[in-house]
Amino acid sequence: MDPRPLIISERLKEVKRVLAVVSGKGGVGKTLVASTMALALAERRMPVGLLDLDVTNPSCHVVLGVEPSKETPPEDMGVLPVSVHGLKFMSLAFYTRGEALPLRGAGVDDVFKELLAITRWGMLEALILDTPPGFGDVILDIANYIPGVGFIAVTTPSRLSVESLRRLAKTHLGGRVVGVIVNMAWKGYIPEDLGKTGFKLLTIIPYYPDLEACLGNPGMLLKTEFAKKIDEALNLLLK
Amino acid sequence: MHEWALAEAIVEAVCGYLSKRGVNRVASLKVAVGELQSVDEGILRFAVEELFKGRGVEVSSLVFEKEPAVFRCNSCGRTWRLEDLGIPEDAREAIHFIPEVFHVFTRCPHCGSQDLEIIQGRGVYIGSLEL
Numbered sequence: 001m002d003p004r005p006l007i008i009s010e011r012l013k014e015v016k017r018v019l020a021v022v023s024g025k026g027g028v029g030k031t032l033v034a035s036t037m038a039l040a041l042a043e044r045r046m047p048v049g050l051l052d053l054d055v056t057n058p059s060c061h062v063v064l065g066v067e068p069s070k071e072t073p074p075e076d077m078g079v080l081p082v083s084v085h086g087l088k089f090m091s092l093a094f095y096t097r098g099e100a101l102p103l104r105g106a107g108v109d110d111v112f113k114e115l116l117a118i119t120r121w122g123m124l125e126a127l128i129l130d131t132p133p134g135f136g137d138v139i140l141d142i143a144n145y146i147p148g149v150g151f152i153a154v155t156t157p158s159r160l161s162v163e164s165l166r167r168l169a170k171t172h173l174g175g176r177v178v179g180v181i182v183n184m185a186w187k188g189y190i191p192e193d194l195g196k197t198g199f200k201l202l203t204i205i206p207y208y209p210d211l212e213a214c215l216g217n218p219g220m221l222l223k224t225e226f227a228k229k230i231d232e233a234l235n236l237l238l239k
Numbered sequence: 240m241h242e243w244a245l246a247e248a249i250v251e252a253v254c255g256y257l258s259k260r261g262v263n264r265v266a267s268l269k270v271a272v273g274e275l276q277s278v279d280e281g282i283l284r285f286a287v288e289e290l291f292k293g294r295g296v297e298v299s300s301l302v303f304e305k306e307p308a309v310f311r312c313n314s315c316g317r318t319w320r321l322e323d324l325g326i327p328e329d330a331r332e333a334i335h336f337i338p339e340v341f342h343v344f345t346r347c348p349h350c351g352s353q354d355l356e357i358i359q360g361r362g363v364y365i366g367s368l369e370l
Contacts (some may be wrong), residue, residue, distance in 0.1 A: 001252060001365040001368070002252075002365075003363065003365055005252075006248070006251045006255050007244075007248040010251060077247075078241060078243065078244030078247075095333040095336055095337045095340045096340050096343045097333075097343070101340060102353045103342060104356070107342075107357075110339055110362075111339045114336075114362070117244065117245075117248050118241060118244040118336065
């Protein structure tokens with residue numbers, strides 16, 4: 001018998017809201033959306049956590065400017081997330097020293113359960129999850145082990161990405177979606193097919209070519225138009 | 240003291256099993272302790288016993304069984320033991336917390352692939368439980 005699944009809900013019992021940033025396709029900006037969302041909530045003086053669940057290739061630490069080989073999550077009856085920029089942060093990168101972790105499905109499932117079973121978040125208003133692209137092991141584990149989770153779906157205006165949202169809407173995971181963020185939109189273009197998903201539109205974020213310069217500098221990131229758009233989405237979500 | 244988190248998971252799982260059956264006594268509980276995770280068995284036992292006491296659960300026989308770690312390469316199909324891997328000493332703590340990160344620090348000793356699988360001896364699980 002695997003003892004970890006039951007303890008996961010115990011570890012999250014003081015977390016009011018869990019929001020997982022998901023997408024059907026890669027490269028749509030999930031990591032930046034998830035990290036900025038967590039930073040923006042911390043800016044509002046809310047107790048917030050950020051968990052990077054892109055287990056084979058985590059990168060939230062790059063956005064936050066955290067050097068994983070120089071930080072170790074403290075041990076205290078389990079492990080405690082690292083405090084950075086006013087938020088609690090946990091990532092597998094702390095254990096892989098920032099290197100890639102080539103894993104098959106069973107290994108991904110084990111990492112998910114282990115991280116959730118040993119991390120003590122304490123009281124949080126919100127825990128933001130960054131996830132790998134697609135609807136694979138991590139997304140299924142989140143849905144199975146975190147019953148109250150809400151999915152924030154991120155897409156670009158490309159038909160390739162919007163089509164994957166339409167597919168998501170038809171799966172058993174579709175009901176978890178609390179809203180959609182359209183990222184890297186050219187000239188405010190909204191794809192027509194987005195309406196077919198039935199998902200609530202949270203915000204449309206234009207493509208900002210200068211955003212790359214803010215990676216690793218949360219203070220600068222929070223002053224961008226991108227962060228203002230994320231704030232708009234949060235206002236709708238927290239209503 | 241990461242062992243306490245693992246102990247809590249064991250006790251929570253057993254208590255969940257017992258509450259469904261309306262009992263608070265266990266005749267025999269065997270916990271498998273995978274070699275790869277390098278868990279301190281003494282601390283784990285102490286933590287499990289204390290937590291059971293706190294929950295009012297009586298366990299007549301509590302046995303921890305060490306399970307040797309065995310790996311298989313998905314590329315060349317060969318299998319081997321932990322001592323053949325040559326995991327660097329400074330990587331052991333990371334593996335203690337999340338055993339899968341061993342993939343970062345080692346490769347198949349035969350073909351060099353990182354596409355490896357843990358066949359047994361990964362971490363802690365409940366081997367058997369008798370009421």
